[in-house]
Amino acid sequence: ARTGDPEVVYGEGKTPDQVVTALRALHRAHPGHPVLATRLSAETIDACRESLPAAEIDPVGRTAMLGHGPMRGRVAIVGAGTSDLPVVREAATTVRAFGAEPDEIVDVGVAGLHRLLAQRDRIAGADVVIAVAGMEAALPSVLGGLVGTPLIAVPTSVGYGWHLGGLTAWLAMLNSCAPGVLSVNVDNGFGAAVAAARIARTVADARRTDR
Amino acid sequence: ARTGDPEVVYGEGKTPDQVVTALRALHRAHPGHPVLATRLSAETIDACRESLPAAEIDPVGRTAMLGHGPMRGRVAIVGAGTSDLPVVREAATTVRAFGAEPDEIVDVGVAGLHRLLAQRDRIAGADVVIAVAGMEAALPSVLGGLVGTPLIAVPTSVGYGWHLGGLTAWLAMLNSCAPGVLSVNVDNGFGAAVAAARIARTVADARRTDR
Amino acid sequence: ARTGDPEVVYGEGKTPDQVVTALRALHRAHPGHPVLATRLSAETIDACRESLPAAEIDPVGRTAMLGHGPMRGRVAIVGAGTSDLPVVREAATTVRAFGAEPDEIVDVGVAGLHRLLAQRDRIAGADVVIAVAGMEAALPSVLGGLVGTPLIAVPTSVGYGWHLGGLTAWLAMLNSCAPGVLSVNVDNGFGAAVAAARIARTVADARRTDR
Amino acid sequence: ARTGDPEVVYGEGKTPDQVVTALRALHRAHPGHPVLATRLSAETIDACRESLPAAEIDPVGRTAMLGHGPMRGRVAIVGAGTSDLPVVREAATTVRAFGAEPDEIVDVGVAGLHRLLAQRDRIAGADVVIAVAGMEAALPSVLGGLVGTPLIAVPTSVGYGWHLGGLTAWLAMLNSCAPGVLSVNVDNGFGAAVAAARIARTVADARRTDR
Amino acid sequence: ARTGDPEVVYGEGKTPDQVVTALRALHRAHPGHPVLATRLSAETIDACRESLPAAEIDPVGRTAMLGHGPMRGRVAIVGAGTSDLPVVREAATTVRAFGAEPDEIVDVGVAGLHRLLAQRDRIAGADVVIAVAGMEAALPSVLGGLVGTPLIAVPTSVGYGWHLGGLTAWLAMLNSCAPGVLSVNVDNGFGAAVAAARIARTVADARRTDR
Amino acid sequence: ARTGDPEVVYGEGKTPDQVVTALRALHRAHPGHPVLATRLSAETIDACRESLPAAEIDPVGRTAMLGHGPMRGRVAIVGAGTSDLPVVREAATTVRAFGAEPDEIVDVGVAGLHRLLAQRDRIAGADVVIAVAGMEAALPSVLGGLVGTPLIAVPTSVGYGWHLGGLTAWLAMLNSCAPGVLSVNVDNGFGAAVAAARIARTVADARRTDR
Amino acid sequence: ARTGDPEVVYGEGKTPDQVVTALRALHRAHPGHPVLATRLSAETIDACRESLPAAEIDPVGRTAMLGHGPMRGRVAIVGAGTSDLPVVREAATTVRAFGAEPDEIVDVGVAGLHRLLAQRDRIAGADVVIAVAGMEAALPSVLGGLVGTPLIAVPTSVGYGWHLGGLTAWLAMLNSCAPGVLSVNVDNGFGAAVAAARIARTVADARRTDR
Amino acid sequence: ARTGDPEVVYGEGKTPDQVVTALRALHRAHPGHPVLATRLSAETIDACRESLPAAEIDPVGRTAMLGHGPMRGRVAIVGAGTSDLPVVREAATTVRAFGAEPDEIVDVGVAGLHRLLAQRDRIAGADVVIAVAGMEAALPSVLGGLVGTPLIAVPTSVGYGWHLGGLTAWLAMLNSCAPGVLSVNVDNGFGAAVAAARIARTVADARRTDR
């Protein structure tokens, strides 16, 4: 893996055994930096708990992590609704594994505007913002009007009716009326976090290096 | 036409002559109530100005109207951006033709939240709200969280990039996280106004009748 | 929740325990007004029956309701076929929870026109009409020609062949040849009912208030 | 061409000269039976009028026909709105060219049900029915419930808003709740007429032959 | 049901008990004509075998039929591959239930042209032809060039790769280069058979009546 | 360009001057082998005729070619209808420019099967076959059953009704029931010819080399 | 089957018994050449192992093969990621069954360019190249720039997020910026291999024959 | 506008006069910082040249700019083909207007890998990379494997055949096999540049501030 990036195991379609073995081997090979596994099934979560007592496990974000490094720069991860939580969490753990500090701010969807406005300064103070939202995905546009920070939107496959597996949210984010909104694939908290952590690290390193 | 509803001429695909003739004939046949023409080309607008001096003409909303009746109930028509203006105007004239009072509130898109919040009470005081927005169409969801009034969303085919002729806005409105948002077809200010005016009229009539 | 609106629990993706606990807590916190749960699984329906004897439970519409308030205004809920019944029922219970009186008229699809025509006066007398139909969803267009009442169309994911999960019905409703037809997302009986009840309540309140 | 079928020239993408020449040549080669040209541009219509005085020309249906044969069997061609007229006309001329008698019944869309019901017996008495409709295309379903005659539906690319070039009407017809509705491609009045005329001819021939 | 048409129970989403009860009741109420049930699950097939010994059951076409009437006119049902067999069979039983005689000709797809050409006369001799094919659905176009009989195409959801649940076949059939091909929804052997039987019956009745 | 491949100028979006200049420059730089320009507008065709008297120009295939080399191997280019001719021609010239011999066989669509069968041996004798067809694109499947030669299918954007700019033909070709059919993008006669010529050249070279 | 081609059983939707019986019967009937079964379920794989000890079985590619013939010509099968392996393997076995020699080169996706560049000569030396890739499917374009060999692209339904069951990869391959890339349906390793083997065989035969 | 961001005029749908007037007014109101106009028609470009001699005008990128500020941080803008140039240029001017330094590297598409590899160090040295590509859009994935810099992908509506107005490129970018690729809407060079400039500025400011 690139300097500063962890080793990553993609859990989808892998057996519990395969994931545990991969994590153990990578951790041994790279003792100095974190090893992350994502998209773990319930069975794999259990297997990790039993066989890798040192691992930090998040059953909501479906991740496991072994080891960790320093965290430079802060990434605000803003989630619209409670159903977006798994994606928020996958992003948060990934941000940490990639060397930045996550700050989760959830349940601040646009239909309850006051809750979002109450968090404005906390969000504006981060180095990068990740906005996670499903349905009509209005959150990034509203955020884009409130803060000037680099902003990455993650559409989620959340919704009550016909939402085409998240396509609706995805199209909304690509058509944001706030200029400069960047986006990733549906539910791809991992991808957004990789990009966000790299930007936050770079900014933080620039601050530190030049001191 | 149904009691309280005007006669309507749909201008698309009709020659200036056909529209002028139809308006004149309908006005003569129904002297007591309004006659409305929509989706007029620039040529037809000119022809109406010349041949129908009594007509009220709106080149932005592309409508012409002859005669008018009483207006009962108020319909707030809220537009996100300046490009949504033609649809806002088509809706406003249609609301009047169908017997209710339109109240246009424009350029209050969600990327500039303070302008929208400044109009909150004015919007909340209407009998029905029409929200007109293109791109990611976040406006109805934000409005749905701010006011409890019946809310009709009109997606518009406005946008910078790949917005599929308004599909993006349309999908967003159907997936609004605010419950009870109703919607019509892309750019269909006419349809939204017909429904809104009927509701506003009914409410106003109920107020008056029972007095 | 807004004045006149109940507390609502969305059951999809929640365990029976979570739903029962939420209903109980909300009922205690808001003793004066109704508490509604929708999209309940068979297991949750059973759990509600056992643990919440005071609840009104509808296994077809998949809802549970605790407490209720006064009903002002009448909403006709017209269903095309027997397969549309779950959506009709979800709408009916939601209308009641939001303070209006539902009137269910089912199995009046357009392929058997006489059954629909026989109910014309009953439908025209309501304050708002909800039309529920799947397949080619012709019902709202025919109704729009028969009555002048505000009309909300709910497309359903019902059909024999390739109907794209209700897209067909949805597109049909948005292209209705009857002007002023409003619509919501596929199978979204809840959303249609929220809007309908608010309109019916407003009309009824206007009648009463001014007396 | 098959016995009983005319020679046909498809006008789309052909110059006026090419169409006139083709019609003349085919008419000379097959003096005994009709020669039909469809999808003619305005220029080609003019050229046909000038150069082929014997031709029957329909500028609305955009067809020209030379010669004709006997007509056996009756095909009712039912059109929903005035905008569907070009397709109704293309179908009518084609029915004649293929040896059956067309009976045009227009402006009987479902939003004005009484006009359709008034024509019921005339429609039911035909050997085959072609139903032409755009927008939500409810007409074939209503007809399918009213008559037992073989029924062919033609979706048209007619509509006010986002109708996807007729896809909406097409999907509606394929999902008709009336069983046994057959359909052809969007605006394909020609194809529907070919099939209808063959069926009507067969039925009429069976009647006559066995006498 | 219309004269000559049977009573039909649509089995999808019904329990074995519901289907058996419905068949029995309809058979008792209409002793003189056939009663048909389609889209039966394996469990319902077993229940019918046990409880309705007089029923004719087809586990491939997933149908059950009680009673039958006279058969007038012949419908050739031509199937491209063995995977299309369930749709061929559903059509065959439905044709019989609706009073015409089915003639099944299977495994004559266009990639093995000689097998199809060998059946040409048998197909051309029918009153109506139903062509059942999946994948690229070339069969109706080839048939349309070989015979002049009325031709109804049924696309099937059969295929090796990405075929969009039959959309590919459906689009192919609507774009057939043979004029006059009519079509129904994907896998809708029932709908094709209803139309085919009505046409075949009409032709046969014409032959007989006039004698 | 790779050995054996010509220099190519893509004419779309280029002015007549740009194309003429590019052809001249490339011809001078590579005197030993052919230079090809495709997708030429009518104006560019005229400019080439005037300024490049040595060029071979095809106004139907919209190509111009300067110089040529030896031709090894034969590519049969089979076209379904006359509207497919431009694509057939673009392919034929490209095959020659890429060093193989084209053999055009046109108007052999599947609705007139005897014309196709009459050419069977000529097609089977080629080293590679390109099948060009629009609409339901049945030609490659029928050919795939008739000959064992490598077969490349080119869908064309030809059709009467709703064919989605060739999508229909494209989907059909990808779902061919004849195994081993390869395909390229809609109307891409160029791409099919590049691949076909390389295969034909390789085969011919193998024959020759080893002699 | 055509000369040089094996007998093939398509396993999808067949029971273990049906597959075993079919393989045995075909092997007996055609002792001289290979018999191949594809798309086998885990149960059918087990049944083949038990009942057909002579069969070569590949549980990853989900194939079974009985007998084999000579191999002429080499087909490089290049896979982007480990998840593409099942399609690579299906292709490899099919290439062998159709009489050519497969050469598998895997895990050389474009995000790790050096691994791909290291295999350049091995790939360029083959008679045909099959490129198997999912997600954004960049592999064929990069390969098309590196080698001049005939190139067949197989899109796979592999990906982390919203990839539409492989549509993304498929569209990418059809829009490759490298001219002459041919493609087959999603996951259709079989189809690509049939075409590749026929080309490779032809080239090899040409070499040999002429000696 | 936000601190550091310029005033922007979106030229699409505006008359030359409107654009010139807006630029002049904004420049007067904000003398200290740049004013940018994008998506200008040829007529507007001419009007700007005549009326605003101080403006920097780019007819390829279709932009005009008045005034400029300091540039902090470098943004590499990498373009695949010459047809992608307009988007590259729009991005470059926007980057400058938003206060960062653009570095254009064009014609380095993946089908000519050596040209791209030759620019690797120059690209890797930038603070942010924008990758602009149409067709199959493989460039960002290859770049993502070569450099660790934050990477923003812009799909373009460039292509030879059926590319769905850039959808193909867009889908490819969202499915990139290189983790952390961010993307914007089709042809949205402006949006990518806004985000890139903000990130580059932040990094550069961090370097400087802390010194």
Ligand SMILES: Nc1ncnc2c1ncn2[C@@H]1O[C@H](COP(=O)(O)O)[C@@H](O)[C@H]1O
């Ligand atoms: N949740 C995720 N979403 C998308 N990509 C992921 C995710 N987790 C891991 N990856 C990618 O998958 C690669 C590892 O895949 P594998 O070698 O199959 O375990 C990593 O290098 C990441 O780029």
Ligand SMILES: Nc1ncnc2c1ncn2[C@@H]1O[C@H](COP(=O)(O)O)[C@@H](O)[C@H]1O
């Ligand atoms: N802007 C509009 N959008 C949608 N429908 C309209 C519009 N204007 C008029 N209509 C409908 O078109 C009908 C008149 O059509 P016509 O008879 O063709 O002029 C009216 O009764 C309305 O229902």
Ligand SMILES: Nc1ncnc2c1ncn2[C@@H]1O[C@H](COP(=O)(O)O)[C@@H](O)[C@H]1O
């Ligand atoms: N296989 C089928 N495909 C499409 N429609 C069917 C099918 N079988 C029955 N139907 C229709 O379904 C109706 C009966 O539905 P139900 O009352 O729900 O049993 C019949 O009148 C038919 O019109």
Ligand SMILES: Nc1ncnc2c1ncn2[C@@H]1O[C@H](COP(=O)(O)O)[C@@H](O)[C@H]1O
């Ligand atoms: N008709 C065509 N269809 C698709 N690609 C083409 C066509 N003609 C030329 N090309 C490609 O376009 C390239 C030349 O593009 P350009 O440099 O813009 O003239 C050639 O190398 C071919 O790969």
Ligand SMILES: [Mg+2]
């Ligand atoms: Mg949301």
Ligand SMILES: [Mg+2]
């Ligand atoms: Mg907007």
Ligand SMILES: [Mg+2]
């Ligand atoms: Mg219905």
Ligand SMILES: [Mg+2]
């Ligand atoms: Mg209609």
Ligand SMILES: [Mg+2]
């Ligand atoms: Mg087939």
Ligand SMILES: [Mg+2]
């Ligand atoms: Mg064709």
Ligand SMILES: [Mg+2]
């Ligand atoms: Mg890949």
Ligand SMILES: [Mg+2]
């Ligand atoms: Mg590109």
